[in-house]
Structures are given as structure tokens and as C-alpha cells.
Amino acid sequence: MLSGGRLPRRVRVVEVGPRDGLQNERAILSAGAKVAFIRRLAASGLPAIEAGAFVRPDRVPQMADSDEVFRALADLRGPVLSALVPNRRGMERALACGAREVAVFTAASEAFARRNINMSIADSLASFREVLSLARAHGCRVRAYVSTAWWCPYAGRIAPDAVLRVASALIEMGCYEVSLADTIGAATPGEVSALLERLGREMPAGGLAVHFHDTRGTALANVLASLLCGVATVDAAAGGLGGCPYAPGAAGNLATEDLLYMLHGLGIETGVDLEAVAVASRSLGDALGHPLPSRYLAAGPLRAGRAAGDAGAV
């Protein structure tokens, strides 16, 4: 049941639209448009915004201007801005731009790690040690993403023990949080519970976050299962930015607006103004070339009062 205090009182929403969202959009926004977008998101009260990625510009052109974006936001108060960094070189760029938090990324699936980052999981972990040394030296926090935490597009179902191994290693080397990602949006709530219960028994409380994709519509149900397992940090992208690279035309990231609507309805505090996030999403307007997938954006807020009806509306 959902009563009896089994839900967290507060959830930290990590906004990944400007990085994970924009990285998976065909359109490439200018640095100026990105900065404006991030400023609007910051105005909503979002506590954490993933604002760029210091990766190879030839591989991820959408993120080629991350240095410029971070420098333009040097004055921003409010959210912690983070950047994805694959290695020490990316970390050095992030530090040069004043980033106070970075995120590294690996996978629970060996097959996915080899295809996505061209390394074994073990080699990726080894490469993060340099990032973590630099981070410690500069007072910068490091988060880690573990992709394919439930299903892999190459290897199929992933065993919870595989996730536990890599997640534990990341915490032990100094990452403050591990975000478990359902990369292809295939997980369902029972699998989510099973993994979180397994990890929860062996890892420090509060070290886990979840990152669901709505590719088959299960993201919010998976969030609910996660909340019931005590997870209190949830990633989402404004408007549901960022499609699924594994299923062209399909939905990708969970939409921040849809997440906030459910969390607030559950009585959970986030410190975020839902309508202000919607304003930020809508400001992207036609720049993306397609409507945003967020259900909330298509529907708008609840408005008691006159409304069109239909005979036999159920």
C-alpha cells in the first residue's frame, strides 16, 4: 500500500534534459539557446542540472559547446550544474570551466560497455580513478551512471549481481551516488524492486538514484516501485527530451513534468515549480523539430471550472 509512511518525504530531482536530453536529439541547439534553457530550468528550483558533456565533439556534436555553456553560466546561483566526463581529459575541461560536479558512465553489461564506450567494464572503472583523484583534489563531486541496469540491447536481461559488482566498485572508489539507468526503457516494476532490494541490502542507503526511460510507458510505474524501495533521487529530462537511440521514433527520458506531477500528487516535496519547468520546455518551441513527449505538457495543469464534455464521457 502507499500509506503508512513508506514513501520518502522528499525527492531530489536531477534534471538531465540539457545533456542526456539534448544529446539524443537530432537538432543541435546553439550555446545561447542552451544557456537560456538552463537558466529557465534553474528558475524552477531544480537542485541539480546536468548541463553538458566534455566528450569528443566529433562523436557528440550536440555537446561540442559545453565549455562555452559552462562559462556562460558561471554566475548561476541555485542548482549544482554537472557535466558528463568520460575520462581525465574530459575532467580537466570540466574543471577548467568551473564545474563542481561531474558524472562518469559505465554499464552493467559487458557487451554494452564494449559497444558504447569501447572498453570492458573493468577498464572503464580503472579509467575513472584518474577522474576521482582530480575530483578529490578540486573538491568536485563525482556521480556515476550504470547503464543497462536491467536490460541490454545486445545481451538481454542483466543479472542483479552484475549491477551490484559495478555499483559497489563505483561507491568504493569515491563516487557519491550511482544512478541506475534503464537504457532501453524495458524494465518493469517487479524487476526494479528486485534489483533495488538486492542493492539496498549491500550498499549504503542514499547512494542510489534511478534513471528511467519511458520507451514502453513504464517509467513512472518504475519510479513508484523505486520510491517504495526507499530511493529518493530520480533523474528526468524536461519535456521528455531525448529519444531512444535504440528505437528510432520512440520515447526516451522520463519527462520531468510528468515525474513532478506524480511526486507532488503523492505529497512528496521536491522544491521544484512544475509550471516553471513546463515554461522552460515550451521555450524550446520549434527548435527541436518535433513535439515533446511529455504527457503533462500536452494536457496542461488541472483547471476546475468550465470544460468541454461529451455524452457518455467515462
Next chain:
Amino acid sequence: MLSGGRLPRRVRVVEVGPRDGLQNERAILSAGAKVAFIRRLAASGLPAIEAGAFVRPDRVPQMADSDEVFRALADLRGPVLSALVPNRRGMERALACGAREVAVFTAASEAFARRNINMSIADSLASFREVLSLARAHGCRVRAYVSTAWWCPYAGRIAPDAVLRVASALIEMGCYEVSLADTIGAATPGEVSALLERLGREMPAGGLAVHFHDTRGTALANVLASLLCGVATVDAAAGGLGGCPYAPGAAGNLATEDLLYMLHGLGIETGVDLEAVAVASRSLGDALGHPLPSRYLAAGPLRAGRAAGDAGAV
């Protein structure tokens, strides 16, 4: 938690696409197209299909050919076909076409009842007595919809006691099941649990079904909450047919494919072939004039194997 046998082993999926779905679409399909669609849905193993409505054709032109549709499906084996009937006249038409099950509809909100069916709730209940007498005399089952079970577009939040009053009255007068509808897609899982727990204490087990709209993305999370409260009958519409008359352009019915994907992932039996439902939805093709909202339809089934990737996919 989702382990420990707290979920039903089996869920009955009630397919409302051909009625609730098509009724809320702008396009009007021919009787032939409706019949073909229903035959494809039947082939998937769906146990119950709401195939039409015997309402005033001037008010609901999409359903004007329900008599013809039912007669054309007289030979269909497998699912029980039901029809929406507002009153005795509609019931007589349904019986003349061989319908074995009908559904009546009312609301938990007085304001909604008056605007939607031009009656008080009490008067609507009184009008159902004739329907139920006819049903008993002809061995026909009667289901009841209670719309605005959580939120009303005119009156705002609806008290659980209001729902209990009307739901109890419907069961007492002989309806075999009450489907609680989140008409404007505003409910969140805590509210869902609270209502179902209240009703569950006072009403016969197995008499409740849920009918969620995905207008703000909460439908599947609400289904999960319902399953945890012991509900084992869930309404959905193939492809997510039927927008929201209260929020133009917004999503309406929960998509049957998305529902089945989650139920099957939870290990719950339905007797329904998900891919066959998807085939039926896709067969509607361009007839509707817009893409169907189902997330699953946009993504397709899980396919382990070669897939396109992207550096830093999370």
C-alpha cells in the same frame, strides 16, 4: 515491495478501444472498419471487448452504427462483447442485437453527472433499474462506470465517500462490477490507493475495476497501485485510442499494449497476445489522422542483438 505475492496472479483486461476509444476520436470509422478491428482484437485473446454504444446518434455519431457492428459480429467466439447503454431504450437496442453484456455510466461528481448525462446521480441510478430488470430477464450482465472517481473538471477533488455511495448502490442494484474511471487523467497513486482501500473495506472483493487515463502520464503507475490493492480488472484501449475531451491534444485512455507490457513483465497472466493487439492497432493505420499515443507501439518489442548506439548513451 512488489515481492511476496502481493500482486494478482491474473488480470482481466477489458478492451474499450472500439467504444471509449473510437467515441473520443475525431475520425468516424465505417462499420466495416470497426468490425475488422474488433475481429483482430478478438484474435489476440482479449476476454472482454466494449464494441459499441447504443446512444443517440446525433450526440455520438461515432457510435451510430453500433447495431450493424454487433449484428456483423454475431458469429464471433472468444471475447464477451459489451455495449454502453444509457437507459432502457439503449438496452432494448442492445438486446435486439444479441449483446450479452452492457455497461451503464454515471459519476461520483454531481456537477459532472448534470453536465455529462443531464441528470443527478440519484436520477441516473433510478434510470438504471429498468436496464437491470431487462438484463436479468435476458441473462445479460451489467457493468457500471463511475466517472470522476478522483477528480472532476468542474468540482475538483472528489471525496472517497461520494464514490463509495454510488459504487455501493450500483452493486446493490445488481451490477456485477464497477469500473472506477479517472476521467480527466489527474489521479496519482496515493489517491488511487486511498480510494481502493476505502472501497475494499466495504464492498465485495472482485467487484472493482479501474479505468485510467494517461493524460498526465500517471495511468500505469495508478494501475500498479491498484494491483497492490488487489484490483484484478483493468480497462485499456488498443493503441491508446481516444483523446481527452477535457484537454484537446492530450492523451486519453491507457494503451492496452503499454498495460500488457507492464503486466507481463510483472509475471501476471492475462491470456492476451501483446503483439496481436499491436497488429490490430496498427491496422487502423492512417484512418485516425494522427499517430496513436501508445509508447509500446512507437518502440516495438525487445530485440536482443545488433542495435544502433551512441557514445555516452545512458
